[in-house]
Amino acid sequence: MALRIVRVSVTPIATARHTGVTSRHLIVELGTDHHVTGYGELSDAEEMAWLPDLGVLSAELDAVLVGADPADRVDLLARLDGRFGTADPVVRWAVEIALYDLLGRALGTSVCDLLGGRRRDAMPVGYPMFPMYDRSIAQANLAEARRRIDQGFTLFKVYVCGNLEVEEWFFDEARERFGDAFTVKCLDLSARFPPSTALRLLRRLLPRSGALSVESPVRRGNPATLAEVRRQLPVPVSEHVWSHAEARRLLDADAVDVLNISLAALGGFTAALDVFTLARHAGVGTLIGGTQELSVGSAAALHLAAAVDNLDFPGDTVGPMVYRDDVAAHPVRYRDGHALVPDGPGLGVTVDPARLAALTSPLRRRT
Incomplete structure (x- = not known):
């Protein structure tokens, strides 16, 4: 037709x-x-x-x-x-x-079939704990963590703003309240800090949080600086990728363990698949990031996740859980800490x- x-x-x-x-x-x-x-x-x-x-x-x-x-x-x-x-x-x-x-x-047919075929039906994801500038935000994050744990989430992405007193209190409270039900998939420093500050924060927060990885620990621009920080950290380091050329620079500098691949940052499926191929040949890990999309954008990320063979780490596709409202008639669904790839033709969600x-x-x- x-x-x-x-x-x-x-x-x-x-x-x-x-x-x-x-x-x-x-x-x-x-x-x-x-x-x-x-x-x-x-x-x-x-x-x-x-x-x-x-x-x-x-x-x-x-x-x-x-x-x-x-x-x-x-x-x-x-x-x-x-x-x-x-x-x-x-x-x-x-x-x-x-x-x-x-x-x-x-x-x-589904988008993942157009991208090469469905390899998985779900992707594990981490729920975001947004920056804790004061104790009231940390308390709100603890309440949100409780709610999400009750819904089956066990992995959490924690954004670090550098308020160590509050952040350390948060991790102590999370361990006391939730035990093993609360696992920090990564500490995300959002490229806020120079290397010395990033290392100082992480040396305090990594033991307290038990985080499995670190994301964007230093200000962007110099892969050699990121590589030096990576060498001093005991957990994998991930970084957002904005182009194939940038991914190549990060790999050439041995600056990352994981490439954070986002449809928004790279400009769509074609560019993202190209970076997944690059990562496979370089032998580095991958995860699917994002920018808190609604169900249309999240469905696209999940179809990408379904189609690639080298998806190594839990992703960040949780926007439909973050928002109170959505444009989709039937928003993206979650089960046991996983985002489910929508069924049906196209993206599988309809506005x-x-x-x-x-x-x-x-x-x-x-x-």
């Missing part, structure tokens, strides 16, 4: 997290002349001050996509490159997800028009 894209919609929405913070996203919808629709998502858009104006973004997408056959996705994505400057990867990510969803629905309308809100970007 030959399809033509006849409509491109970009809808800004706002969703509240259980922490009370509101995040903003863009939902991309591609409609066709055969009434088959594909969905994409651009998450945490308020963090992206470099995104083009929504009117400009919509006009550029219309110019490339309307009238096109979605099966020509390679050519369509190439024609999008360079139109959005720094925002190219995240726009490409949203559009490529929508194109794959559209093609999968048209063919009656509910009523939910989309209820969550629609103007995009407010930070400057």
